[in-house]
Amino acid sequence: MSRPTLAITLGDVAGIGPEITAKSLLNHPEVREVCRPVVVGDADALRAGVRLVGGDPDRVRVVESPAEAGADPEAIDVVQVGGSLAHVPHGELSAEAGDGAARFVMAACDLARRGLVDGIVTPPLNKAAMHLGGHRWPGHTELLAHEFGVENFSLVLSAGDLYFFHLTTHVSLADAIKNVTPQRTDAVLRLAGAFATALGRPGEAIGVAGLNPHAGENRLFGDEDADVLEPAVARARAAGINASGPLPADALIPAAVKGKWKLVVVCYHDQGHAPFKAVYGDDGVNITVGLPVVRVSVDHGTAFDIAGQGIARESSLVLAIRRAAELAPGWDHVWKTAQAAG
Secondary structure (H helix, E strand, O other), rough: OOEEEEEEOOOOOOOOOHHHHHHHHHHHHHHHHHEEEEEEEHHHHHHHHHOOOOOOOOEEEEEHHHHOOOOOOEEEEEEEEOOOOOOOOOOOOHHHOOOOOOOOHHHHHHHHHHOOEEEEOOOOOOHHHHHHOOOOOOOHHHHHHHHHHOOOOOEEEEOOOOEEEOOOOOOOOOHHHOOOOHHHHHHHHHHHHHHHHHHHOOOOEEEOOOHHHHHOOOOOOOOHHHHHHHHHHHHHHHOOOOOEEEEEEHHHHHHOOOOOOOOOEEHHHHHHHHHHHHHHHHHHHEEOOOOOOEEEEEEEOOOOOOOOOOOOOHHHHHHHHHHHHHHHHHHHHHHHHHHOOO
16 A cells, blocks of 8 residues: 655644654654655744754755655655744744644645645644634644534544543633533544444444543532433444443543543543543544544644753654554545444
8 A cells, every 4th residue: 555645734833843843754764654744834944943953954845746745755845835934933922833833734634625645744733822823723623623624523632542532622611511512422422433433343332431520420519421421322322332421530541541441532621631641641642533534643732841952752743643644544434434423
């Protein structure tokens, strides 16, 4: 099978995106063995990142189309988006950098819609900078969903064959509680079931974390688990999805880490992110399920505190590239299965 072509967006150039992109493409030959990478962003900012990590900036080559990527195995191919951002200082919020980061993602989505790339890999952007730049999306996931025109999608944290689906992500805790609705829970359970089927694991058990402590403890600690989650699990089971719950999160998540569950649905950002990052760190990635092309991201932020120092670790980005390359050839099945599930 031919290697998939992957668009690697550069992220926020004030952060560690250019640095970890440079390290991933300069120091990890295994990346080019599994895919044809093409950076979507700013060549000057990437050259600065290459220089920062001791590489030759002349290896950065601007191409007009991803079809040109890979002609020179020593080159780092870049599709230029907008003007140069090399003047943006490291470690500071910048409207220019935020605008650029969002436009890099939009350009990658355009390439994917035109069939020029097989997947998208995203280093981190800074949400506050993106907002300063005029793009008022909660994060990468929502921007991608908008660009592809999809409404049923989920942020999924993954390490190995463990997947954490999220009912809500970048909203306040108060809004997260409001947004755990029957409709949203039904949609994510269908996505999780479709994803399992597409991976060749139909009937895989899906554990649903309770929203409240002890999954509500028979309404002692809130009604949402009994009124929203429990009926949604029953509807999923009636539809042939092997869901269980709601289960106390402090029992479900440790059991998943120990291998009892491979698919988990959590209710809000920190319910999934905090334990996942504590256990897996750089061994985890972020996958968006519900898009027509695979998108995998690093599971960390822009790290303004260390940007420009050449010390950022690229391991999560390398893993994200490898996971995208692994999933891209079969992603059409993931997409069609999710679409058929509604």
